[in-house]
Amino acid sequence: MTKMSKVSAVAIITKRSNAEAKAAAEKIADMVDSRGISAYAIAPLKIKGVNTIDPADVEKTADLIFAIGGDGTTLKAFRSISGDVPLLSINVGGHRGILSEVDTDNMESEINDILDGKGFYDSRIRIQAFLGKIAFPPALNEILIIRADLSRTPTISIKLMGDEISHRMDGIVIATPTGSTGHNLSIGGPVLHEGMSCLIISPIAPVNKMPQLVIPIEEIVVKSSHKSHIVIDGQEEYTINAGQEVRIERYPYDVRFLRLNKKGMRQLAKLGF
Structure with a gap:
């Protein structure tokens, strides 16, 4: 302060x-x-x-x-x-x-x-998502990636810290500590002190139980097997095609x-x- x-x-x-x-x-x-x-x-x-x-x-x-x-x-x-x-x-x-x-x-x-x-x-802290060379607006609370077709459950892969996790689920929330009391909390995620430097990964309705993860601020790459929507702070929505990789990293400011x-x-x- x-x-x-x-x-x-x-x-x-x-x-x-x-x-x-x-x-x-x-x-x-x-x-x-x-x-x-x-x-x-x-x-x-x-x-x-x-x-x-x-x-x-x-x-x-x-x-x-x-x-x-x-x-x-x-x-x-x-x-x-x-x-x-x-x-x-x-x-x-x-x-x-x-x-x-x-x-x-x-x-x-x-x-x-x-x-x-x-x-x-x-x-x-803020985070920002990229689709190739396309930069989405920065998010203070969270970035949501959610299935576009409600009748099909995609496989979502998450690359982070040198590992890759793949599960069938409806979507995923990547939240900042500020956003821990937003969508993250509503789906059972942990509440963090707003001044911490970390991120929360919260799966949405995974077919096989997957816990929420609290990780250091490092690059995260998310890919869905089906067309998805990416939503920035619950206010701006964009479409992601099947198989496209979304890179998420800390915003410079x-x-x-x-x-x-x-x-x-x-x-x-x-x-x-």
Whole structure:
């Protein structure tokens, strides 16, 4: 954890077509402007009196991103914005907000604390999948590979750490520690501390019982005997043909959350445990 740097410009992204999130964005833009800090709206968001910038320009324009919405908004922001610009996740119009630091009850006071330099950075690993020379967007939570034909169970082979495992199963989840409380948890996978440097491999409905695996961060190659779908953070879906190899490795840039409150198992607390 590293103490935050001075903020001179912020970029704002919100949940799509959500009036509550947009109202919060307008309020935050006014707050930072009153403190002499520049505010930018990330396209397609438009805020009256605020310049709009392309996601590709955020890294060279802003010191901090405000992601206003639910976890989906935070995940989208980390996929669409390159580099490691720190992000404050604000749960407005979302559900549990497992990734969030601030909610509507304490938004103004905690943002003022952030702008006063009281926050710190919390880094998390990301992973990325490749199909030949095609690079898919990075994933903060998980990469899911799942059968496309619901009437046929494919054989999925997994190459890792010099070994190869092949089993018939519906699919496989490769999750980061951050994503351990997502799809991984829902299919019986372990929950890991978010700051760990490792990956979780969780098979989905294997014909022969196969355990979940926690492994060091190394290259993983997955191949299915049948056409499959690859899903990035539960939001972006692509098709993989039978026999094509998907390579998964650590993404070069970790994400940096901006935090105010130090917690041990942050995401478990958000889940109510």
